[in-house]
Amino acid sequence: GDSVTQMEGPVTxxxxxxxxxxxxxxxxxxxxxxxxxxxxxEGLQLLLKATKADDKGSNKGFEATYRKETTSFHLEKGSxxxxxxxxxxxxxxxxxxxIIFGKGTRLHILP
Amino acid sequence: xxxxxxxxRHKITKxxxxxxxxxxxxxxxxxxxxxxxxxxxxxxxxxYFQNEAQLxxxxxxSDRFSAxxxxxxxxxxxxxxxxxxxxxxxxxxxxxxxAGNNEQFFGPGTRLTVL
Numbered sequence: 768g769d770s771v772t773q774m775e776g777p778v779t780x781x782x783x784x785x786x787x788x789x790x791x792x793x794x795x796x797x798x799x800x801x802x803x804x805x806x807x808x809e810g811l812q813l814l815l816k817a818t819k820a821d822d823k824g825s826n827k828g829f830e831a832t833y834r835k836e837t838t839s840f841h842l843e844k845g846s847x848x849x850x851x852x853x854x855x856x857x858x859x860x861x862x863x864x865x866i867i868f869g870k871g872t873r874l875h876i877l878p
Numbered sequence: 879x880x881x882x883x884x885x886x887r888h889k890i891t892k893x894x895x896x897x898x899x900x901x902x903x904x905x906x907x908x909x910x911x912x913x914x915x916x917x918x919x920x921x922x923x924x925x926y927f928q929n930e931a932q933l934x935x936x937x938x939x940s941d942r943f944s945a946x947x948x949x950x951x952x953x954x955x956x957x958x959x960x961x962x963x964x965x966x967x968x969x970x971x972x973x974x975x976x977a978g979n980n981e982q983f984f985g986p987g988t989r990l991t992v993l
Contacts, residue, residue: 771920810881810882816981861923863926863933865923865926866921866923868920870919871918871920
């Protein structure tokens with residue numbers, strides 16, 4: 768069945784460092800791909816999405832490109848901030864738009 | 879605030895007790911989803927409604943779990959005879975199902991601890 772695999776955390780970086788969180792997927796067809804973020808004490812928020820191959824989703828300085836050839840959707844940010852500390856989930860919608868999530872990657876940014 | 883709300887935010891109960899959670903979706907949204915998130919894992923789908931009809935239940939949803947959405951607005955998730963393995967964050971999400979766009983908006987979750 769469809770699945771998502773993302774790098775395990777926690778990931779600890781200093782402020783202004785470059786961030787990459789790897790995500791690969793297995794799916795029938797070419798679904799949309801999502802990154803969700805969960806800040807401490809808050810619900811999941813859609814961070815960005817891409818709906819077809821080679822699309823780049825972007826938001827709040829984060830980017831991810833839908834790579835069909837490598838079945839990947841890696842999350843990147845050029846300069847992280849302390850406020851980016853959160854748990855990040857790579858995800859894709861299954862049939863009926865039920866979302867399949869990866870296990871999440873906890874990100875700690877040190878000032 | 880017109881987002882998805884969930885009540886209570888935290889629930890501590892003893893094994894064997896029944897608990898009920900409530901989710902209030904965004905008002906015009908016709909789809910409502912329940913997910914469960916255990917520690918260190920991503921959320922897993924439990925069930926979903928389109929309006930008042932429950933269209934699918936995951937095999938994760940044992941007979942002790944029941945969900946309703948009686949008037950197509952708010953939803954309740956009840957767990958009977960709770961077990962320690964039920965301890966998790968229960969997330970609700972809603973969406974307005976439109977062709978090409980079904981973004982789900984999540985509530986803050988209800989954290990259940992079964993002692």
